[in-house]
Amino acid sequence: MESKVSLNAIYAPSEDVVARDIQGEFIIIPITSGIGDLEGEIFSLNETGRAIWDKLDGKRKLKDVVSLLSSEFESSPKEIEKDVLGVTEELLKRRMLIEAKKG
Amino acid sequence: MQTESYVIKQRIDKTSLWKNSQPILGRMDMELTERCNNNCLHCCINLPANDLKAKNKELSTEEIKQILKEAVSLGCMSVKFTGGEPLLREDFKDLYIFARKLGLKVLIFTNATLITRHLAELFVTMPPLEKIEISVYGMRKSSYEAVTRSAGSFKAAWRGIKLLLKKKIPFVVKGALLPHNKDEIGEFEKWAKIISWMDNRPPSYSMFFDLRCRRDGSKNELIKKCRLRPEEGLRILARKKEEYIKEMKEFCSKFMRPPGDKLFSCGSGCGGGCVDAYGMFQPCLMLRHPDTVYNLKKGYLKEALTNFFPKIREIKAVNPDYLTRCVNCFLKGLCEQCPAKSWAEHGTLDTPVDYLCEIAHTQARFLGLVKGNEKAWEVDDWRERIREFAGGDN
Numbered sequence: 260m261e262s263k264v265s266l267n268a269i270y271a272p273s274e275d276v277v278a279r280d281i282q283g284e285f286i287i288i289p290i291t292s293g294i295g296d297l298e299g300e301i302f303s304l305n306e307t308g309r310a311i312w313d314k315l316d317g318k319r320k321l322k323d324v325v326s327l328l329s330s331e332f333e334s335s336p337k338e339i340e341k342d343v344l345g346v347t348e349e350l351l352k353r354r355m356l357i358e359a360k361k362g
Numbered sequence: 363m364q365t366e367s368y369v370i371k372q373r374i375d376k377t378s379l380w381k382n383s384q385p386i387l388g389r390m391d392m393e394l395t396e397r398c399n400n401n402c403l404h405c406c407i408n409l410p411a412n413d414l415k416a417k418n419k420e421l422s423t424e425e426i427k428q429i430l431k432e433a434v435s436l437g438c439m440s441v442k443f444t445g446g447e448p449l450l451r452e453d454f455k456d457l458y459i460f461a462r463k464l465g466l467k468v469l470i471f472t473n474a475t476l477i478t479r480h481l482a483e484l485f486v487t488m489p490p491l492e493k494i495e496i497s498v499y500g501m502r503k504s505s506y507e508a509v510t511r512s513a514g515s516f517k518a519a520w521r522g523i524k525l526l527l528k529k530k531i532p533f534v535v536k537g538a539l540l541p542h543n544k545d546e547i548g549e550f551e552k553w554a555k556i557i558s559w560m561d562n563r564p565p566s567y568s569m570f571f572d573l574r575c576r577r578d579g580s581k582n583e584l585i586k587k588c589r590l591r592p593e594e595g596l597r598i599l600a601r602k603k604e605e606y607i608k609e610m611k612e613f614c615s616k617f618m619r620p621p622g623d624k625l626f627s628c629g630s631g632c633g634g635g636c637v638d639a640y641g642m643f644q645p646c647l648m649l650r651h652p653d654t655v656y657n658l659k660k661g662y663l664k665e666a667l668t669n670f671f672p673k674i675r676e677i678k679a680v681n682p683d684y685l686t687r688c689v690n691c692f693l694k695g696l697c698e699q700c701p702a703k704s705w706a707e708h709g710t711l712d713t714p715v716d717y718l719c720e721i722a723h724t725q726a727r728f729l730g731l732v733k734g735n736e737k738a739w740e741v742d743d744w745r746e747r748i749r750e751f752a753g754g755d756n
Contacts, residue, residue, distance in 0.1 A: 288491070300491075
């Protein structure tokens with residue numbers, strides 16, 4: 260599947276959600292409707308998702324996120340890029356992320 | 363291609379998110395006002411909506427926001443806005459949005475009379491993430507307003523409820539059973555079934571009403587008149603006899619034992635608490651005894667939760683009557699005796715409340731746990747009785 264996510268774009272957490280770290284558990288809480296399907300539904304990210312989320316700060320280009328993570332993790336840059344694109348795409352689809360600047 | 367999702371859905375009410383340790387504060391109640399636009403016969407807290415003295419004493423918008431911010435910093439996930447009628451506050455919308463933007467789920471206790479189209483729209487675009495809880499006082503104008511003593515409240519409440527239904531905003535209903543409406547219980551439950559968010563469960567009821575928790579006793583005689591007699595209450599609790607017995611067997615096998623002399627056998631003040639309308643932080647919503655409340659205008663939630671409440675929870679009974687009766691009574695699970703009820707009834711923390719004792723004994727007699735005029739605190743073989751009733755090993 261072709262990704263609409265651009266490595267030259269900048270992404271930031273959406274104001275439609277709030278991310279909270281409570282006792283070491285990272286959770287994403289919907290603020291507006293349409294993100295959770297049921298009342299009381301909240302979200303968390305898997306380890307990969309969490310590592311990427313922390314770098315999506317509305318300042319870095321996505322390709323810089325890949326570089327940064329490549330210096331922190333042992334996986335190949337190709338694998339990291341695939342995960343970064345995958346996470347970003349899923350978060351965008353769920354309206355948890357916004358494109359702050361087009362690539 | 364990655365097929366697994368990076369994002370994982372969680373239902374906070376069904377799974378424990380915290381594997382190792384719970385946050386200091388998981389949930390918090392905020393009584394935004396003691397004022398209410400209804401004047402219910404049985405209410406233990408309400409003050410008139412136009413009570414300026416009470417209104418002027420209430421926490422300001424900024425003070426409430428500061429408390430919410432501290433609550434979030436302590437890990438709080440859910441806040442209950444209650445009252446009085448919380449929607450009476452002119453800044454309700456502002457407080458609601460603020461709480462939601464902090465990442466709090468908001469549980470609203472309301473009579474629904476002040477739910478406007480505008481507010482319903484807000485709940486659609488920014489859902490509370492908790493089902494709104496609505497108290498219903500009757501299925502007809504005559505019974506409803508005989509309880510609320512507020513002209514027009516029936517129409518206003520149903521308008522609010524219909525708005526929520528129309529906008530598909532999740533809510534549940536609860537009943538208050540008084541002599542005026544207790545015969546409408548069938549009609550109420552039939553109607554409640556159409557509310558999908560009730561999940562086919564019957565509404566919960568209050569019927570053994572608390573006296574005024576501020577101990578402003580002028581209304582207490584009226585509240586006592588509204589209370590159902592223990593036998594009447596039992597008839598309602600056990601109206602579906604088989605289900606009731608089955609439920610009680612399970613319940614009794616887990617929760618029936620003498621509580622000992624520590625006054626707080628519930629979870630009050632552990633990982634939660636209630637902020638009253640004036641900034642006093644209480645272990646529970648009902649307990650207003652001056653020795654058990656913490657002034658948030660002079661301190662912090664964290665200090666109350668880590669230092670003040672733990673000390674409160676160590677308080678032991680000294681009242682000889684309590685030491686004879688309640689300390690040794692195995693009906694603890696059936697009895698609502700607690701420091702808050704003792705405070706409302708007697709102005710102490712440890713005086714047995716006879717009405718609650720009668721209710722517990724009436725149920726226990728029905729279940730065969732006590733016989734005739736037997737007093738549960740005099741029963742030595744209570745373990746055997748529970749085992750026999752529950753029909754299995756305990």
